[in-house]
Amino acid sequence: MLISKQWLSEFVKLPPEVSDADLAKTVTLSTVEVEKTINQAAAMEHMVVGLVVAVLPHPNADRLHVCQVDVGGRVTQIVCGGINVVEGMKVAVALPGSRVRWHGEGELVELAKTKIRGEESEGMICAGAEIGIEKSDEGEHEIMDLSALDVTAGTPLAEALGRDDVVFDIEHKSLTNRPDLMGHYGMAREIAALYRAPLKAYAPSQFDPKKNTLKGFGSSSGPGVSVLVDEPELCPRYVAVLVEGITVGPSPAWVRNRLLSCGVRSINNVVDITNFVMLELGQPMHAFDADVVGEKIIVRRAKKREKIACLDDATYELGTDDLVVTDGKKPIAIAGVMGGKESGVTDATTRIVFESANFNPVSVRKTSVRLALRSESSARFEKSLDPNQCDLAMRRAVELVRRLCPEARVVFPVAEVYSRAFPTVKIEMGPEDIRRNLGADIPEEEMKDILRRLGFDILDIRKTSRWTVIVPTWRATKDVTIKEDVIEEVARIWGYDRIPSALPVFSIAPPPEDVARDLARRLRHALAIGHGATEAYRYAFVAPETLTALGFDPAEHLRLANPLAADRPYLVRSLLPNLLEAVAENHRAFESVSLFEIDRVFLGDAKGDEDGQGGTLPAQPYHAAIAYSIAGDERPFVALRGMVEAILFREGFGVSFGPATHPAHCMHSGRSADILVDGKKCGMLAELTPEASMALGIDRRVAVAELNVSDLASRPRATASFAPIPQFPDAKRDLAFVVSDRVAYADIESAIRGASPLLASVELFDVYRGKGVEEGKKSIAVHITLRSTGKTLSSDEVEAALVDARSILFKRLGAVPRA
Amino acid sequence: MKDQFEQLKDDVIAAATKIADRDALERLRVEFLGRKGKLAELMKGMATLAGEERKLIGAVANEVKSAVEAAFVEAEKKAERGERYERGETERVDVTEPAIGSRPRGHLHPVTQVREDLEDLFTSMGFIVADGPELESDYFNFTALNIPPTHPARDMQDTFYVEGAHGSNGEVVMRTHTSSQQIRAMRAYGTPLRTVTPGRCFRNEATDVRHEHTFHQLDGMVVDKGISFAHMKGVLGIVAKHLYGPETKIRLRPKFYPFVEPGVNGEVTCYLCKGEGCRLCKKSGWLEVFGAGMIHPNVLREGGVDPGVYSGFAFGFGLTRLVMLKYGIDDIRHLEGGDLRFLNQF
Structure with missing residues (x-):
């Protein structure tokens, strides 16, 4: 929200030593964030009003003129391309050193004295767009004509145009709880409290009930306007006044400039008055064309499917939750949100009804959110406004009509329904x-002083050190209701920097462990530091194309009700699809792609944590996914299996691998495994089918693994236990044999282990298929270690064990010794 | 005979000093000093000498022997030095040459690194590192945090709603902040409580250089009897110093969050310019990195904590922002992007 310093200065007199920067800092540190301080005049530095005293054609350019311009006390030569430049015209002159936007486009450029086609030119005669004036009425290739301004040559342009204000841009969200600051008077009141500066009372002329008139202002008595409020809860107060004899036209410059400083476009004098009052007091107002709406206003709930065309040229369908202002027959405004198109003020309007009302914040908000229709008005009402300001605003509006439209007359009586006055908020508390x-x-005296400066009343409760704090009405609508709110008031004005720092004292009880989180952390480190994999973070949302490319059914996934971009509407059930997208993006630039992610997945068909309302949320276990691909490696499965085995083994899991029980469609049926811990599945490991890789745009083999980390965290783990160091030397031998390719190594190993009680370990060191080995067979070689705890083994004993092993291998698995 | 001994001594020493090869030296040693060596032979001749003379020559022989042995020790040392030098030359490796075929270095995500650093800091102060669902009930994410459905503060956080979460008795959202864990933590652990919750959050906004719908926060809270605003300043001051060095100060200014009262916005001294004002801090000298406040009594009540007895403070750091500041990352989209050219830098 934009706050004009000139406007503030009408209400609060700040000490002269307070700079704009000081003010912005103080407000930021104690009240709301000032995002930016805009010094309008700074943008127009070195710009003045010039009087064109002579215009000659440029000797070397058809479209240019050489002008002699009085810039205040001296005449200078400026080359100008404006087609409308004539002698005697007052123009905007940017002198050397000023910064302009050439032809209203591109970056700001600092002007210097120069020659244009051989003619000296000291500066530039400007069009509005070149000096940041957006709404300037000159045509194409024309310059701004300032002849109508009653200023002399040399007057600083900012001053001449009324653009010499300083504007503070207040961060919008920081006003969420401070609707009282959404107008200049409220901001002035706050600043007066911050600086202990005098604040002018906001006291527009009273309506005089006896004379039925406003002092010094034409009026007439008549039936005036009547108001009926059907829904007092939703409209605690409604004030309306009929004004006749209006001439709709442009507002004077001082009104336009005020609005412009606050970023509001001037429409016409009547609409500008409503906006002016809103910006000044924070109270939204509206003006209806009385010839359209008549003299009877009824505030009621909308009927089902009732429609209204609004000032934004859109038509809205309403429901019974929405509040409307009607003329007794049809809606003329969506209460507190936007006025109707038909009942709006036009150039032909001569009679108007001003509305200054208070609407229920929740109702306004609901309607505005449902219709996706936000306005300056709804933004204020939904934050809870003080109903006391309705009549202040109305009186101010009428006062402004008197200035802008002196011939208009107010028709009395003023109509008012004030059915729900807010109760006074009293808080009992103590220093x-x-x-x-x-x-x-x-x-204590400091506290009281701070609160009183902010408009709070403090009554000491007798014979105690307690107070009754009475909250001012403009803060009592919602923001300040409990003692903590009052504490904040004291703290922010006292200064957060003056509150000391201290450390709390706590018992030394150790925090409980979170096994899944610890495991996730250890796996991350093992993968990245031990196994050269790189951790990626991927979205929790996945695209349907990626799911279908992998053969997953999007319908099995939870879905965002309001996806930002329709391209990723589904919540992931597996981390692989998005991780594989990353492989696709990286694999051309990197020979080796080894990526992993540990994050949550979202399972709509499993129950997770409780939702706080008696139900449960979808389960969201942590998964760990790894994708591994190296150019030229046609069996990445093998390396990834090694990686998975190593990281799980390190954590003490009894890991093994078995053929996949239900390999996904996208997984290579011959290279798919279940990852087993203590024989129970906890994840999968596979290579993608070439088709699936291709569908994702990956043109080489990729192996993937995915583990359920939350599940793993609940599994038992082995801890190391000591066995005595063998007293007698081990006997080490190798066994080599040829066996059918379909025989699983796990079976081979268990066969060898069962052959002799002396067998201490079996370790695979070679697998060979191809030349020299029969088709469909493989040659296997293992190191075996034999050990006795009681003696040194003799060579006969060792031989006997080897014979047993060979014989079992042959009998059970058809393995024959390698030739 | 004495001359013979002297001659032998001179011959051996002259020969030994010339030899650089330890094998040749050993051969020379055997030739002169061995059991059948030249010295031994000469000494045999001593047997023929008479008493006085024999004594005299014996002394000479001993002197020659020790001089020769000393010469050999010296020569051996020299030879060893020479050999070491030669081996150093012939077996030289280029120490700057990288190991071919060694496993490439893996990388932890920068958010992981900063998050773990903060987790470790907080656990060292006795905080629980809590964790909670990312797909959260509207109740825990908003309502229980003093943000009823009609509260304008909901505008502060554009929310992703999720369809099809049938087990839940209300709306289900992607959590918009890690503060959603506050009520859960109070209910699970009771008082006194110190906890932090780092994690992923989601807001329904268009992505660009500075905005990302997925980002990371670290929320924390302390609840006990007698916890004050001053304690909040103390703890947050420690975090700021940990992150940006011992000279770092914090600055608090009012900010509205429905779940705290008073609520503040927290800035730390800009680490780049030390508060002088620079491009990074937009000339202010301060960097905004956290929000905080005294926990609202309504929130304590929702957590099953009596606000008449207990008080507490809560805070939230923008982890994503901390990471971007720490590494000078200029585009937030890199963080969830999976590009190895980015990830390999950490």
């Missing part, structure tokens, strides 16, 4: 509450 909460020893 100790504040000291304890803040941990700061603030003197």
Whole structure:
């Protein structure tokens, strides 16, 4: 929200030593964030009003003129391309050193004295767009004509145009709880409290009930306007006034400039008055054309499917939750949100009804959210406004009509329905509450002074050190309701920097462990540091194309109700699809792609944590996914299996691999495994089918693995236990044999282990298929270790064990010794 | 005979000093000093000498022997030095040459690194590192945090709603902040409580250089009897110093969050310019990195904590923002992007 310093200055007199930067900082540190301070005049530095005293054609350019311009006390030569430049015209002159936007486009450029086609030119005669004036009425290739301004040559342009204000841009969200600051008077009141500066009372002329008139202002008595409110809860107060004899036309410059400083476009005098009052007091107002709406206003709930065309040229269908202002027959405004098109003020309007009302914040918000229709008005009402300001705003509006439209007349009586006055908010508390909460020893008198400056009343409760704090009406609508709210008021004005720092004292009880989180952390480190994999973070959302490319059914996934971009509407059930997208993006630039992610997945068909309302949320276990691909490696499965085995083994899991029980469609049926821990599945490992790789745009083999980390965390783990160091030397031998390719190594190993009680270990060291080995067979070689705890083994004993092993291998598995 | 001994001594020493090869030296040693060596032979001749003379020559022989042995020790040392030098030359490796075929280095995501650093800091102060669902009930994400459905503060956080979460008795959202864990933590652990919750959050907004619908926060809270705003300043001051060095200060200014009262926005001294004002801090000297406040009594009540007895503070750091500041990352989209050219830098 934009706040004009000139406007503020009408209400609060700041000490002269307070700079704009000081003000912005103080407001930011104690109240709301000032995002930017815009010095309008700074943008027009070195720009003045010039009087064109002579215009001659440029000797070397058809479209240019050589002008002699009085820039205040001296005449200078400027080359100008404006087609409308004539002698005697007042123009905007940018002198050397000023910064302009050439032809209204591109970056700002600093002007210097120069020659244009051989003619000296000291500066530039400008069009509005070149000096940042957006709404300037000159045509194409024309310059701004300032002849109508009553200023002399040399007047600084900012001053001449009324653009010498300083504007503070207040961060919008920081006003969420401070609707009282959404107008200049409220901001002035706050600043007066911050600086202990005098604040002018906001006291527009009273309506005089006896004379039925406003002092010094034409009026007439008549039936006036009547108001009926059907829904007092949704409209606690409604004030309306009929004004006749209006001439709709442009507003004077001082009104236009005020609005412009606040970023509001000037429409016409009547609409500008409503906006002016809103910006000044924070109270939204509306003006209806009385010849359209008549003299009877009824505020009621909309009927089902009732429609209204609004000022934004859109038509809205309403329901019974929406509040409307009607003329007794049809809606003329969506209450607090936007006025109707038909009842709006036009150039032909001569009679108007001003509305200054208070609407229920929740109702306004619901309607505005449902219709996706936000306005300056709804933004204020939904934050809870003080109903006391309705009549202040109305009086101010009428006062402005008197200035802008002196011939208009107010028709009395003023119509008002004030059915729900807000109760006074009283909070019982004491200075100790504040000291304890803040941990700061603030003197009681300081606290009281701060609160009083902010408009709070403090009544000491007799014979106690407690107070009754009475909250000012403009803060009592919602923001300040409990003692903590009052504590904040004291703290922010006292200064957060003056509150000391202290450390809390706690018992040394150790925090409980989170096994899944710890495991996830250890796996991350093992993968990245031990196994050269790189951790990626991927979205929780996945695209349907990626799912279908992998043969997953999007319908099995949870879905965003309002996806930002329709391209990723589904919540992941597996981390692989998005990780594989990353492989696709990286694999051309990197020979080796080894990526992993540990994150949650979202399972709509399994129950997770409780939702706080008696139900459960979808399960969201942590998964770990790894994708591994190296150019030229046609069996990446093998290396990835090694990686998975190593990281799980390191954590003490009894890991093994078995043929996949239900390989996904996208997985290579001959290279798919279940990852087993203590024989129970906890994940999968496979290579993608070439078709699936291709569908994702990956043109080489990729192996993937995915583990359920939350499940793993609940599995038992082995811890190391000591066995005595063998006293007698091991006997080490190799066994080599040829066996059918379909025989699983796991079976071979268990056969060898069962052959002799002396067998201490079996270790595979070679597998060979191809030349020299019969088709469909493989040659296997293992190191075996034999050990006795009681003696040194003799060579006969060792031989006997080897014979047994060979014989079992042959009998059970058809393995024959390698030739 | 004495001359013979002297001659032998001179011959051996002259020969030994010339030899650089340890094998040749050993052969020379055997030739002169061995059991059948030249010295031994000469000494045999001593047997023929008479008493006085024999004594005299014996002394000479001993002197020659020790001089020769010393010469050999010296020569051996020299030879060893020479050999080491030669081996150093012939077996030289290029120490700057990288190991071919060694496994490439893996990388932890920068957010992981910063998050773990903060987790370790907080656990060292006795905080629980809590964890909770990312797909969260509207109740825990908003309502229980004093943000009823009609509250304008909901505008502060554009929310992703999720369809099809049938087990839940209300709306289900992608959590918009890690503060959604606050009520869960109070209910699970009770008081006194110190906890932080790092994690992923989601907001329904268009992505660009500075905005990302998926980002990371670290939320924390402390609840006990007598916890004050001053304690909040103390703890957050420690975090700021940990992150940006011992000279770092914090600055608090009012900010509205429905779940705290008073609520503040927290800035730390800009680490780049030390508060002088620079491009990074937009000339302010301060960097905005956290929000905080005293926990609202309504929130304590929702967590099953009596606000008449207990008080507490809560805070939230933008982890994503900390990471971007720490590494000077200029485009937030890199973080969830999976590009190895980015990830390999950390």
